[in-house]
Amino acid sequence: MSVENYTRLVGQQARQASSVMMTATTAQKNAALEHIAQALMANQATLQAENQKDLVAGRDNGLTDAMLDRLALNPERIAGMVEGLRQVAALQDPVGAINGMDYRPSGIQVGKMRVPLGVIGIIYESRPNVTIEAAALCMKSGNAAILRGGSEAIHSNQALAACVQAGLAAAGLPEHAVQVIDKTDRSIVGELIRMPEYVDVLVPRGGKGLIERIANDARVPVIKHLDGICHVYVDVEADLAKAQSIAVNAKTHRYGVCNAMETLLVHSAVAVQLLPLLAQDYAEKGVELRGCAATQAIIDCLPASPEDWDTEYLAPILAIRVVNSMTEAMAHINTHGSHHTDAIVTENYTRARRFLAAVDSSSVMVNASTRFADGFEYGLGAEIGISTDKIHARGPVGLLGLTSEKYVVFGDGHIRQ
Amino acid sequence: MSVENYTRLVGQQARQASSVMMTATTAQKNAALEHIAQALMANQATLQAENQKDLVAGRDNGLTDAMLDRLALNPERIAGMVEGLRQVAALQDPVGAINGMDYRPSGIQVGKMRVPLGVIGIIYESRPNVTIEAAALCMKSGNAAILRGGSEAIHSNQALAACVQAGLAAAGLPEHAVQVIDKTDRSIVGELIRMPEYVDVLVPRGGKGLIERIANDARVPVIKHLDGICHVYVDVEADLAKAQSIAVNAKTHRYGVCNAMETLLVHSAVAVQLLPLLAQDYAEKGVELRGCAATQAIIDCLPASPEDWDTEYLAPILAIRVVNSMTEAMAHINTHGSHHTDAIVTENYTRARRFLAAVDSSSVMVNASTRFADGFEYGLGAEIGISTDKIHARGPVGLLGLTSEKYVVFGDGHIRQ
Numbered sequence: 001m002s003v004e005n006y007t008r009l010v011g012q013q014a015r016q017a018s019s020v021m022m023t024a025t026t027a028q029k030n031a032a033l034e035h036i037a038q039a040l041m042a043n044q045a046t047l048q049a050e051n052q053k054d055l056v057a058g059r060d061n062g063l064t065d066a067m068l069d070r071l072a073l074n075p076e077r078i079a080g081m082v083e084g085l086r087q088v089a090a091l092q093d094p095v096g097a098i099n100g101m102d103y104r105p106s107g108i109q110v111g112k113m114r115v116p117l118g119v120i121g122i123i124y125e126s127r128p129n130v131t132i133e134a135a136a137l138c139m140k141s142g143n144a145a146i147l148r149g150g151s152e153a154i155h156s157n158q159a160l161a162a163c164v165q166a167g168l169a170a171a172g173l174p175e176h177a178v179q180v181i182d183k184t185d186r187s188i189v190g191e192l193i194r195m196p197e198y199v200d201v202l203v204p205r206g207g208k209g210l211i212e213r214i215a216n217d218a219r220v221p222v223i224k225h226l227d228g229i230c231h232v233y234v235d236v237e238a239d240l241a242k243a244q245s246i247a248v249n250a251k252t253h254r255y256g257v258c259n260a261m262e263t264l265l266v267h268s269a270v271a272v273q274l275l276p277l278l279a280q281d282y283a284e285k286g287v288e289l290r291g292c293a294a295t296q297a298i299i300d301c302l303p304a305s306p307e308d309w310d311t312e313y314l315a316p317i318l319a320i321r322v323v324n325s326m327t328e329a330m331a332h333i334n335t336h337g338s339h340h341t342d343a344i345v346t347e348n349y350t351r352a353r354r355f356l357a358a359v360d361s362s363s364v365m366v367n368a369s370t371r372f373a374d375g376f377e378y379g380l381g382a383e384i385g386i387s388t389d390k391i392h393a394r395g396p397v398g399l400l401g402l403t404s405e406k407y408v409v410f411g412d413g414h415i416r417q
Numbered sequence: 418m419s420v421e422n423y424t425r426l427v428g429q430q431a432r433q434a435s436s437v438m439m440t441a442t443t444a445q446k447n448a449a450l451e452h453i454a455q456a457l458m459a460n461q462a463t464l465q466a467e468n469q470k471d472l473v474a475g476r477d478n479g480l481t482d483a484m485l486d487r488l489a490l491n492p493e494r495i496a497g498m499v500e501g502l503r504q505v506a507a508l509q510d511p512v513g514a515i516n517g518m519d520y521r522p523s524g525i526q527v528g529k530m531r532v533p534l535g536v537i538g539i540i541y542e543s544r545p546n547v548t549i550e551a552a553a554l555c556m557k558s559g560n561a562a563i564l565r566g567g568s569e570a571i572h573s574n575q576a577l578a579a580c581v582q583a584g585l586a587a588a589g590l591p592e593h594a595v596q597v598i599d600k601t602d603r604s605i606v607g608e609l610i611r612m613p614e615y616v617d618v619l620v621p622r623g624g625k626g627l628i629e630r631i632a633n634d635a636r637v638p639v640i641k642h643l644d645g646i647c648h649v650y651v652d653v654e655a656d657l658a659k660a661q662s663i664a665v666n667a668k669t670h671r672y673g674v675c676n677a678m679e680t681l682l683v684h685s686a687v688a689v690q691l692l693p694l695l696a697q698d699y700a701e702k703g704v705e706l707r708g709c710a711a712t713q714a715i716i717d718c719l720p721a722s723p724e725d726w727d728t729e730y731l732a733p734i735l736a737i738r739v740v741n742s743m744t745e746a747m748a749h750i751n752t753h754g755s756h757h758t759d760a761i762v763t764e765n766y767t768r769a770r771r772f773l774a775a776v777d778s779s780s781v782m783v784n785a786s787t788r789f790a791d792g793f794e795y796g797l798g799a800e801i802g803i804s805t806d807k808i809h810a811r812g813p814v815g816l817l818g819l820t821s822e823k824y825v826v827f828g829d830g831h832i833r834q
Contacts, residue, residue, distance in 0.1 A: 019751060023775050096774055102796065108785050110795050113773065117807050200807050221638060221808045242830030249832035334436060343826075356530065356825055357513055358440050368525050368828025377833070378527050378824065379519065390534050390617050391638045392809040395824045407795065407812045408773055409760075411785025413659030415666035416794070 006183065007191035010146055011198025013176035014119045018144035020174050022116050026093040028171050029140055033089040036132070036167030037082045043163055047073055050159035051128070058152050070126045073156055081132040084382065088136040091381040094399050095142040098408060108414050112405040116142035118200035120402060121192050122384075123148045123214060125206040128156040134203075135164050135178045137384050141402040144177050146199065148192060151184035158182055193218040203385050203397075223397060226388045227312040228258030228340040230370040233329040233355070235346035236267040240274050242367055243345040247278055249369040250343070252285045256314045258386060259341050259363075259373040263309060263319040265329045268294065271322045275299045287316045294322035309336040326351055330358050337361060340388055341373040341395075362388060362395035423600065424608035427563055428615025430593035431536040435561035437591050439533050443510040445588050446557055450506040453549070453584030454499045460580055464490055467576035468545070475569050487543045490573055498549040501799065505553040508798040511816050512559040515825055525831050529822040533559035535617035537819060538609050539801070540565045540631060542623040545573040551620075552581050552595045554801050558819040561594050563616065565609060568601035575599055610635040620802050620814075640814060643805045644729040645675030645757040647787040650746040650772070652763035653684040657691050659784055660762040664695055666786040667760070669702045673731045675803060676758050676780075676790040680726060680736040682746045685711065688739045692716045704733045711739035726753040743768055747775050754778060757805055758790040758812075779805060779812035 001009070021029075040047065051073040058068055094114050101111035120143045122134045131147055138145035149157040161180035168177055181188055193202055193214055202222045204214045215222045232250050234243040250261035266274060271294065279299040282289055289301035290308050301320065308319040309332070323329045326344075333342050343365035344355040352366045363373040373395065375383025380398030387393045393401035418426070438446075457464065468490040475485050511531050518528035537560045539551045548564055555562035566574040578597035585592055598605055610619055610631055619639045621631045632639045649667050651660040667678035683691060688711065696716040699706055706718035707725050718737065725736040726749070740746045743761075750759050760782035761772040769783045780790040790812065792800025797815030804810045810818035 019775075019777070022777065023771075104794060104796055106789070106794060108789055108794070110789075113781075115777070118777070216636065219633065221806075239830065245830060245832050253833050354440075358436075360436070360439065360532070360535070361823065363824040363826060364530075365826040366828065368826050368831045369833050371833035372523070372525055372527075372826055372828075372831070373824070377521060377523060377525070379521055389638075390821050392821075394821055404807050404809075404811055406778065407780040407790070409780060409782040409785050409789055411783065411789075413656065413662060414785045414789070415662050416670050416786050416788035 003183070003185050003187045004191055007188050008195065008198070010179050010181065011119070011195045014144040014146050014179060015198050017174040017176035018116070018118045021139070021142050021144050021177050024142060024173055028173060029093065029142070030089040032139060032167045032171035032173050033085045033136055035170040036135070036164050037085040039163035039166045040078055040082050040132070043159070044075065044078055047078060047156070047159050050155040053155040054153050061152070063152065067126055071128065071153055071156070073128055077129055081129050084133055085136050088140050088382055091140060091399060093140065094403050101408070101410065106414060106416070107411070109410040111408050113408045114403050115406050117402055117404055119144045119146065119198060121146045121148070121199045121202045121220065123189055123192070123202065123204045123206070123210070125150045125210070126153055128153045128160060130205060131157050131160045131180060132164070133382065134384060137382055137399060137402060139177060141399045143402055146179050146181065146192065148181045148189060154184055189214070190217065193220055196220050205385055221392070223385060223387050223393060223401070224389050225258070225385045227338045228260070229262050229310065229312050229336065229338040230259055230341045231263050231265055231333050231337055232261050232343045232345065232370065233265040233326065233333070234267060234270060234274060235326060235344055235348060235351055236269045237348040237351070238267070238270060238345040239347055240270060243274060244277055244281070246343065246345055246367070246369050248281045248285075250371055251282070251287060251318050252316070253369070253371045255316050257371070259370050260314070261318070261370050262311065262313055263321065263336070265321050265323050265332060267326070267329075268322050268324050271295070272298055275320070282318065285316065287318055289318055289320055291320040292322055295320045312338070326355065330355065333359055333361070338388060340386070341365070341370045343368060343370050362386070420600070420602050420604045421608055424605055425612065425615070427596050427598065428536070428612045431561040431563050431596060432615050434591040434593035435533070435535045438556070438559050438561050438594050441559060441590055445590060446510065446559070447506040449556060449584045449588035449590050450502045450553055452587040453552070453581050454502040456580035456583045457495055457499050457549070460576070461492065461495055464495060464573070464576050467572040470572040471570050478569070480569065484543060488545065488570055488573070490545055494546055498546050501550055502553050505557050505799055508557060508816060510557065511820050518825070518827065523831060523833070524828070526827040528825050530825045531820050532823050534819055534821055536561045536563065536615060538563045538565070538616045538619045538637070540606055540609070540619065540621045540623070540627070542567045542627070543570055545570045545577060547622060548574050548577045548597060549581070550799065551801060554799055554816060554819060556594060558816045560819055563596050563598065563609065565598040565606060571599075571601055606631070607634065610637055613637050622802055638809070640802060640804050640810060640818070641806050642675070642802045644755045645677070646679050646727065646729050646753065646755040647676055647757055648680050648682055648750050648754055648759045649678050649787065650682040650743065650750070650759070650761045651684060651687060651691060652743060652761055652765060652768060653686045654765040654768070655684070655687060655762040656764055657687060660691060661694055661698070663760065663762055663784070663786050665698045665702075667788055668699070668704060668735050669733070670786070670788045672733050674788070676787050677731070678735070678787050679728065679730055680738065680753070682738050682740050682749060684743070684746070685739050685741050688712070689715055692737070699735065702733065704735050706735055706737055708737040709739055712737045729755070743772065747772065750776055750778070755805060757803070758782065758787045760785060760787050779803070
């Protein structure tokens with residue numbers, strides 16, 4: 001079968017399965033999740049043996065140690081997937097909830113019902129546990145899923161897919177509700193992203209390059225997660241103890257994550273007091289500092305170049321800029337940021353409100369670390385990704401982001417006059 | 418200036434204006450709407466003189482009478498636009514509303530704030546009053562707008578644009594908050610739909626061909642309104658008096674509208690009783706009937722071809738099919754419908770609930786005419802269009818559909834552990 005025909009067949013099967021998943025009961029979906037969890041536990045040996053094939057091939061193909069680590073399925077990671085499935089089963093089922101059934105002057109009663117999107121395509125790279133996370137979230141939200149993992153994880157993903165199929169079958173749900181692509185042809189992605197008749201939305205998970213390529217070529221809506229250039233602005237009326245701990249936490253809690261601070265903006269009136277304290281903290285953590293001229297006049301650091309303001313380091317490097325007003329800080333954030341997560345540290349009520357309204361980012365915070373921008377921290381239970389888009393869903397995307405709302409109208413024989 | 422540079426300049430100006438509109442107060446936005454209304458009234462003579470140029474050119478270019486009628490700006494239509502502006506001013510401002518600020522175990526408080534999308538591009542055909550409707554909805558929802566009307570309405574739209582500019586200026590809002598493209602080069606649309614850096618979402622309003630072309634070529638998210646193949650299913654337990662009035666209203670209230678019924682599905686157990694009554698009603702209204710074999714056995718009508726089930730007539734023509742179960746009816750709707758608006762007529766509670774859950778359309782109704790699927794009837798105040806998409810917004814799109822939600826986090830110096 002040609003790649004095109006194969007991909008279209010997968011799409012048709014997903015579309016058919018989605019009409020069953022749309023009305024599957026919460027009990028059925030939770031039963032399937034539990035059966036998958038049990039299948040993972042029962043098949044640990046197989047999963048590890050198949051994973052071993054990927055690890056051997058990966059080593060032969062020159063994958064780095066970090067990549068091999070992400071690829072590995074050890075007993076702790078399998079336990080983590082089992083735990084994740086049970087967490088998703090415990091989440092409230094969003095499907096079918098009806099809200100705001102208000103009467104209109106005509107006499108009809110109108111509200112909205114939460115419904116699945118239909119078929120979700122997920123394109124991801126090495127970590128095989130994404131297969132289980134994505135399958136669980138799509139199933140619980142009543143969607144069918146087409147999962148396309150990296151070729152380096154093909155054996156692991158197929159072994160995981162067998163567990164998912166077994167769980168779906170045991171719960172009486174269609175096996176095509178979750179399909180894991182079993183071919184490694186790169187052209188499958190090209191087909192998958194151009195089938196709006198079979199795929200309702202794409203969620204690419206991986207590097208910025210992959211996501212930009214997909215967004216550029218797709219004919220299907222894409223929930224994108226591009227870069228995270230996050231800021232903390234320390235206001236003239238900041239509590240400097242809070243500012244210090246937030247600035248340290250936002251930068252140093254973890255470096256390689258999208259919600260880490262990349263640029264610190266400090267009001268000139270507090271910079272002389274705050275920056276030396278922070279410089280000492282960052283020095284202890286081994287963070288390289290790159291400052292504007294005003295920063296360099298206060299602390300010892302490298303000079304920041306214009307490129308620094310637009311860079312997502314994902315590393316122990318921090319750009320620092322002294323600003324003369326909150327307006328200047330907000331202009332910097334809206335110009336150089338990536339509209340991901342930005343925080344203000346201030347005790348001033350009016351400026352906190354203004355910052356919240358005027359900073360155009362998916363998460364805006366007052367007196368809290370940017371590191372909180374996360375599906376688990378926000379109480380979504382789990383996240384399929386973090387959206388830096390503006391339409392449909394912004395910020396961490398959980399079950400609700402995989403649903404939409406349709407209008408429901410109740411009448412009693414009402415006709416339009 | 419090249420078309421590309423011109424369009425990019427418009428985009429840059431819109432992006433800048435959107436950052437001001439994002440935090441404009443409700444009072445400012447309402448003042449601008451009222452000033453535009455006053456400008457329309459004060460400039461009636463100019464508006465009609467400019468419109469006359471378009472009408473003369475249209476007649477020379479062979480526009481049909483129907484097209485010329487849509488193009489005409491008479492005093493009633495100007496009064497209608499004034500009324501529309503005041504209705505939008507009276508609507509609740511959605512921007513800035515914060516919902517669900519819940520405390521999390523970490524101690525942070527997390528909720529969502531409603532925010533404008535940014536820059537909305539609207540591409541539309543002949544009716545010049547869309548210029549005012551679209552400008553009003555985009556402004557009230559805190560967005561900047563780029564409006565591209567049809568070349569046949571260029572003089573009318575520029576005269577309306579002058580009133581909009583005057584209103585924005587009088588309220589102290591940026592003149593680029595609403596830009597009406599003043600060139601007729603067709604290639605401008607091609608540029609506009611490929612500038613994700615300046616345009617956040619596109620709303621094409623016009624024929625299916627225009628919308629499909631735009632959706633196919635766009636690099637910017639599109640809120641699409643494709644066809645409306647709407648159904649009424651009369652169940653075995655229908656109240657036949659309700660069924661009769663709903664079936665007549667859904668087909669004959671207006672013919673050329675997307676929420677008119679195009680196919681009637683009747684359960685075989687009630688077809689013999691209902692169809693002769695309906696055939697008489699439709700005959701009086703001059704509606705041509707095209708039936709399946711079972712329908713033809715009951716009433717005198719033309720035979721329906723397979724294409725009839727997939728056709729949006731927008732005309733006094735109705736396809737009728739007799740089905741043996743609700744399952745068969747729902748399969749027909751989900752296969753042949755356009756996921757726009759579908760209704761069931763039944764007194765049975767369980768089947769009504771099942772129909773609501775399993776019919777995958779943007780509006781699903783019980784015992785009401787499909788003609789109610791409309792922004793005004795639903796209480797949205799006004800609509801920018803009706804979405805047949807699944808992500809972001811389904812069904813009539815009002816002010817809320819031109820906004821999104823961002824996360825807001827309140828802390829007290831909280832850091833992630």
